Amino acid sequence: MLLFLSFWTCKKNVVRIPEHSAVYDLASPIQLGNDTTRVYLTDYFLYPEKIRKIIPPSNLKLIKEKGKKEILLIPEKDMKAMENIRFQYEGYTYDIPVLRSVKKPVVFTFDPQGKQYRKVQLVGDMNAWNPENTNLELKDGVWQTTLYLAPGQYSYLVVLDGSKQLDPGNKERIDNNMGGSNSLLRVGEKAGKVPEIFTDRVSKDTVFLFYQNAVEEWFVYIQNQRLGEKYLISSGNTLGIVIPEDARELKRSELRVWAINEYGVSNDIFVPLEKGKVIEKASLLNRFDKRASTLYFLMIDRFKDAEAENNHPLDTGEVLPLANYMGGGYCWSYTKVERRIFRFSRDKHNLVVSDYSKS
Numbered sequence: 001m002l003l004f005l006s007f008w009t010c011k012k013n014v015v016r017i018p019e020h021s022a023v024y025d026l027a028s029p030i031q032l033g034n035d036t037t038r039v040y041l042t043d044y045f046l047y048p049e050k051i052r053k054i055i056p057p058s059n060l061k062l063i064k065e066k067g068k069k070e071i072l073l074i075p076e077k078d079m080k081a082m083e084n085i086r087f088q089y090e091g092y093t094y095d096i097p098v099l100r101s102v103k104k105p106v107v108f109t110f111d112p113q114g115k116q117y118r119k120v121q122l123v124g125d126m127n128a129w130n131p132e133n134t135n136l137e138l139k140d141g142v143w144q145t146t147l148y149l150a151p152g153q154y155s156y157l158v159v160l161d162g163s164k165q166l167d168p169g170n171k172e173r174i175d176n177n178m179g180g181s182n183s184l185l186r187v188g189e190k191a192g193k194v195p196e197i198f199t200d201r202v203s204k205d206t207v208f209l210f211y212q213n214a215v216e217e218w219f220v221y222i223q224n225q226r227l228g229e230k231y232l233i234s235s236g237n238t239l240g241i242v243i244p245e246d247a248r249e250l251k252r253s254e255l256r257v258w259a260i261n262e263y264g265v266s267n268d269i270f271v272p273l274e275k276g277k278v279i280e281k282a283s284l285l286n287r288f289d290k291r292a293s294t295l296y297f298l299m300i301d302r303f304k305d306a307e308a309e310n311n312h313p314l315d316t317g318e319v320l321p322l323a324n325y326m327g328g329g330y331c332w333s334y335t336k337v338e339r340r341i342f343r344f345s346r347d348k349h350n351l352v353v354s355d356y357s358k359s
Helices: 002-013 245-249 329-337
Strands: 037-040 051-055 060-063 070-075 082-089 092-099 104-110 120-124 137-139 142-149 152-160 163-165 173-175 181-187 196-203 206-212 217-222 232-235 238-242 253-261 269-274 342-346 351-356
Touching: 060 082, 082 217, 092 217, 104 181, 120 142, 120 181, 196 253, 196 269, 206 253, 217 232, 238 253
Parallel strands: none
Antiparallel strands: 037 070, 051 082, 060 070, 082 092, 104 142, 120 152, 137 142, 152 163, 152 181, 173 181, 196 206, 206 238, 217 253, 232 238, 253 269, 342 351
């Protein structure tokens, strides 16, 4: 009887990877909000109606109404920085990582110092530079609002009756890259405390990582299945990941790795596999590997004044002359990029990429 139980437990921990996945691709982590997050199952599964069971972690409340192809997720206070939701679908399991919101309430105040304003707003990194997204309320002579922000730095200005200004109550400034400056808001930065993970080496069927800062739990996935402790070998500041045998049956598969501690989630590691072996040579990643594709974005450099005819300087006295134009345009792109990466043909209104060169 004991031998039977032991065998059953081992079989239960063996990863079974379907030949044809029910998920569109590698499932992106679900990013939770501060309260309730609505997740549309059609964003992940081809046929959500075939899901037989959804198993959330104990510290994440899940609500699913019968017949609806969506779920509601409500995090408990003790939820860790990352968790996992398991889906049972046609005899296979699929795992999707879930990220706790790192945003915390931050009370922002503006003291008018006796001056009267009809409307006070905030514009900056925290609201996509749209003042209509953040209106302050006047309470006991002070304008204030509550923002939900992740740890980091936020460049901003206050908007007083439509006029954008530096915050007189905050002496911290940051360059606005246009010859001026913005006010700077700092929110509980924890850099240097979250885990940092790096690839180390490959030995037979095991991938080794090393890490800095304490790790409380590992989240290792192959395709859309989380690997259990059976596949993880931890020693010192090194983690070994045993590649499951099922990966040998797949032309292409991928390992994804995260680590967490009390301060948050690490960077992620992505390891491409072919027939269960780590792809170590870039030449094996061909043009049909979408994760090996390079997307080029041609940005017009407004600080290269190639065509004076399209300049529209601001008459405010607050912008340095070097930056006070809206120049650039196709002329700069054509002259600077033509012989380096792309070959262009040019008509009256457009630049057309006619050839690509690796020179």
